[in-house]
Amino acid sequence: MNAWLSRVTDTLTRIPGLTSHQRTFLAEALAEPGRYLLVHRDPVDLPATHAHALLFCGTGLFALRFAEGVPAELDEIHRDVEARFGRLQFGREKLVPHDVQLVLLVPAGIGVRVDGRFAVAGPGELDRVIRARQRHLRPTRVQAIANTVAHQSAREYDLLEFEEAAQGAADPALLDRSEVLAPQRNTALQRPFQHWMTFLDPEQEILVARNYTGPARLTGPAGTGKTVVALHRMARQARRSTGRQLYTTFVKTLANCQETYFRRLAPGTESRVQFAGLHAWALDFLAQRIAAPKLDPHGADRVFSRVWERARADFEDIEPRASYWREEIDRVIKGREIDDLDVYQRADRYGRNGVRLGDDRRADVWHKLYVPYVSEMRERGISDYSDVIAIALAEIRNEPLPEPYDAVVVDEVQDITLAGLRLAHAIAGGNGSSPLLLLGDGQQQVYAGGWRMAEAGIDLRGRGEILRVNYRNRRRVWENAAGIDAVNELGDFDDAPGVPLRDADVTLPDGVVRIWRGPDQYLEAALVDGIRGCGKPLSDIAVLTRTRHEAGRLAGALEAVGIATLPLEDYDGTPRAAVKVGAVHRAKGLDFAAVFHPTWPAGADSRTGAGRERAELAERQKLVAITRARDYAWIGIRDDRPEIQRGR
Numbered sequence: 001m002n003a004w005l006s007r008v009t010d011t012l013t014r015i016p017g018l019t020s021h022q023r024t025f026l027a028e029a030l031a032e033p034g035r036y037l038l039v040h041r042d043p044v045d046l047p048a049t050h051a052h053a054l055l056f057c058g059t060g061l062f063a064l065r066f067a068e069g070v071p072a073e074l075d076e077i078h079r080d081v082e083a084r085f086g087r088l089q090f091g092r093e094k095l096v097p098h099d100v101q102l103v104l105l106v107p108a109g110i111g112v113r114v115d116g117r118f119a120v121a122g123p124g125e126l127d128r129v130i131r132a133r134q135r136h137l138r139p140t141r142v143q144a145i146a147n148t149v150a151h152q153s154a155r156e157y158d159l160l161e162f163e164e165a166a167q168g169a170a171d172p173a174l175l176d177r178s179e180v181l182a183p184q185r186n187t188a189l190q191r192p193f194q195h196w197m198t199f200l201d202p203e204q205e206i207l208v209a210r211n212y213t214g215p216a217r218l219t220g221p222a223g224t225g226k227t228v229v230a231l232h233r234m235a236r237q238a239r240r241s242t243g244r245q246l247y248t249t250f251v252k253t254l255a256n257c258q259e260t261y262f263r264r265l266a267p268g269t270e271s272r273v274q275f276a277g278l279h280a281w282a283l284d285f286l287a288q289r290i291a292a293p294k295l296d297p298h299g300a301d302r303v304f305s306r307v308w309e310r311a312r313a314d315f316e317d318i319e320p321r322a323s324y325w326r327e328e329i330d331r332v333i334k335g336r337e338i339d340d341l342d343v344y345q346r347a348d349r350y351g352r353n354g355v356r357l358g359d360d361r362r363a364d365v366w367h368k369l370y371v372p373y374v375s376e377m378r379e380r381g382i383s384d385y386s387d388v389i390a391i392a393l394a395e396i397r398n399e400p401l402p403e404p405y406d407a408v409v410v411d412e413v414q415d416i417t418l419a420g421l422r423l424a425h426a427i428a429g430g431n432g433s434s435p436l437l438l439l440g441d442g443q444q445q446v447y448a449g450g451w452r453m454a455e456a457g458i459d460l461r462g463r464g465e466i467l468r469v470n471y472r473n474r475r476r477v478w479e480n481a482a483g484i485d486a487v488n489e490l491g492d493f494d495d496a497p498g499v500p501l502r503d504a505d506v507t508l509p510d511g512v513v514r515i516w517r518g519p520d521q522y523l524e525a526a527l528v529d530g531i532r533g534c535g536k537p538l539s540d541i542a543v544l545t546r547t548r549h550e551a552g553r554l555a556g557a558l559e560a561v562g563i564a565t566l567p568l569e570d571y572d573g574t575p576r577a578a579v580k581v582g583a584v585h586r587a588k589g590l591d592f593a594a595v596f597h598p599t600w601p602a603g604a605d606s607r608t609g610a611g612r613e614r615a616e617l618a619e620r621q622k623l624v625a626i627t628r629a630r631d632y633a634w635i636g637i638r639d640d641r642p643e644i645q646r647g648r
């Protein structure tokens with residue numbers, strides 16, 4: 001036994017009322033210096049609603065309770081623990097009380113089913129549970145928390161004191177272990193998401209704990225912690241009940257990444273807290289109910305191309321790009337559940353009023369594009385993404401879910417279609433008291449079209465919250481992004497203007513923005529130089545492009561010079577030494593230490609018609625790309641004019 005452990009054992013022996021089995025557990029809790037333990041003064045007559053001990057260490061905060069099964073007073077124990085930690089605040093950092101992990105300490109041979117409300121440790125397992133928590137609290141912060149809680153709970157708990165010498169003791173066994181762990185810890189400390197797992201801005205924390213009696217919405221500019229708040233709400237709920245929860249979004253990557261973070265925040269909840277793109281959820285639901293439709297996006301592309309080739313002459317005078325008309329079908333007609341020409345002719349084409357379509361033009365769209373497209377898709381027996389949402393919506397309306405969700409969170413709601421929003425609402429129960437939480441920011445809309453909240457039949461009735469403190473972007477990065485003229489006539493989708501990024505408060509200083517200007521043919525070389533010179537690890541770099549095609553081109557160029565890449569669609573938040581490359585649409589909601597964004601000079605498109613819509617969309621995409629960068633943003637502006645004109 002090393003010197004530290006013998007001191008721990010001595011101290012524990014002096015506490016009256018503890019059994020030897022309990023002492024062994026508590027000694028394990030104190031397996032290394034830097035951990036602090038508060039032990040209840042009356043372990044024999046411990047109130048049923050209290051923990052036996054509270055443990056503070058670098059990997060997290062714990063409440064320890066000896067048990068032989070799940071205590072009947074589990075909720076009360078949680079409440080008591082949270083009350084003890086709930087008032088701790090360090091400047092603008094409020095401790096998140098539900099992040100204190102309750103651990104049931106059970107005798108050997110007792111099996112307790114873990115469901116995310118608590119962790120379980122048998123003899124010899126506690127140290128592993130403590131290390132697995134993966135919080136990274138600074139030693140001084142751990143000590144400060146321990147002292148404050150000890151002071152506030154002095155009537156019930158005693159802080160075990162050990163001689164100072166123990167901290168600096170040259171204990172070879174301990175030194176070996178910390179040396180081994182140091183590199184891992186340092187890497188982990190660089191990951192920004194650790195901090196918000198235990199500490200939140202007081203304004204965020206209020207929203208985590210706020211109860212809503214119906215659908216609610218959280219808005220605010222990029223990087224203000226909307227998702228962080230939602231994840232904490234889900235974690236808190238998961239502590240309190242064993243009901244199901246769903247986090248969904250139109251962007252598959254985002255659901256995968258947030259799932260990775262959430263599993264660290266609230267381990268053991270896999271079976272009941274689900275993360276899924278809305279299409280994946282719908283396909284799964286349909287497979288269980290009737291049969292999953294045959295989703296074939298490439299087949300749908302081919303069908304539309306054929307239809308377009310036959311009809312293009314009738315539309316090119318308004319807008320020659322096929323993608324514009326495809327979006328008209330996807331985001332306006334199908335996206336808003338329009339199944340009748342009359343309704344289409346009367347519909348407000350939100351977000352698309354750059355191109356005004358009169359009745360005749362809409363009839364053309366209907367008869368020459370929409371109807372032939374739908375007919376051919378039907379003949380082939382294939383579906384596109386909008387069909388999947390439509391079929392799921394019809395099915396759930398016909399027969400609602402038998403088992404309701406405790407919470408349904410929709411992230412990046414500004415990019416969902418109206419039909420998608422209605423489906424999410426239906427999943428949450430489809431009524432005025434549904435536990436639906438919508439997160440979004442109109443300034444970050446990167447897909448065409450739009451809707452109004454009232455059309456979705458969702459009444460937010462004052463349950464709208466705004467976050468304003470940006471925690472992601474360093475000041476220079478934020479300044480650059482805030483200067484982008486990213487407007488959205490739809491505001492925050494509920495007839496309110498929305499808070500623009502420039503009105504956010506920024507917390508992090510410094511940051512780097514590099515602008516490269518040059519001919520397209522030099523883009524690859526400039527990008528390679530930029531990546532090599534940015535000083536960030538490959539695992540924390542992303543190249544975000546406007547199109548998938550361009551992502552493919554640039555990924556190829558990086559691979560060719562030996563820089564490993566990972567398509568953004570395959571990224572799930574797990575660190576890997578490869579540059580993430582993908583279209584900006586796939587990067588929504590995520591962040592990276594450095595972001596490289598190739599773009600074109602603003603104003604390349606005309607300021608009328610579809611060109612204006614495209615230009616506005618491009619500005620919003622640029623804003624999304626740059627606000628993904630925490631420390632370093634590289635903006636590559638293609639400019640083929642002679643050098644003298646570029647002002648070099």
Ligand SMILES: Nc1ncnc2c1ncn2[C@@H]1O[C@H](COP(=O)(O)OP(=O)(O)OP(=O)(O)O)[C@@H](O)[C@H]1O
Nearest residue numbers: 192196200201222223224225226227228471472589
């Ligand atoms: N209280 C906090 N303390 C420290 N970091 C925080 C805090 N809140 C958020 N962050 C950091 O800011 C980042 C942005 O948070 P989050 O993704 O929740 O913002 P968002 O409002 O959803 O952003 P966006 O709209 O751009 O997707 C997080 O990844 C995290 O690193």
